[in-house]
Amino acid sequence: MKSPHINIKTYMPEGTYSVDFFPELNPIDHQNIENYLQSFFMALQQVQKELSSVAKLREVPPFYFTRCSGCQMYILTNRDLNSSIPCHNCNKNSNTQPIQNNLMLKAALMKIWAHLNNPVSKDTTAWLHLL
Numbered sequence: 001m002k003s004p005h006i007n008i009k010t011y012m013p014e015g016t017y018s019v020d021f022f023p024e025l026n027p028i029d030h031q032n033i034e035n036y037l038q039s040f041f042m043a044l045q046q047v048q049k050e051l052s053s054v055a056k057l058r059e060v061p062p063f064y065f066t067r068c069s070g071c072q073m074y075i076l077t078n079r080d081l082n083s084s085i086p087c088h089n090c091n092k093n094s095n096t097q098p099i100q101n102n103l104m105l106k107a108a109l110m111k112i113w114a115h116l117n118n119p120v121s122k123d124t125t126a127w128l129h130l131l
Ligand SMILES: [Zn+2]
Pocket: 068, 069, 070, 071, 072, 073, 087, 088, 089, 090, 091, 092
């Protein structure tokens, strides 16, 4: 079984980092979405623990799903929109674009945002409309 992979990008003047999450389970579907979330939360918790003294997880943009243009894998990330993301699965670079009109992924994001205790700010509300 492949294990999930996390890619961390740091933003230096701010002392923050973004996280790209590549699941061991792909495609993500209704059967494995709960396992997917569990695996993400565990991996993220580990990262946050290790980096807590040096940097903070960025809050903007909130996490969203994008898709690799090479292998079509879903990637969960909080990088800036339209930024280049290297795929851990196929090594191709894509520009991040939030996936729209996918109810399952939208529901997953709601759980992720709730888990991270993002206050329902104007930012988050705007994102809900976008997704
Ligand atoms: Zn790929």
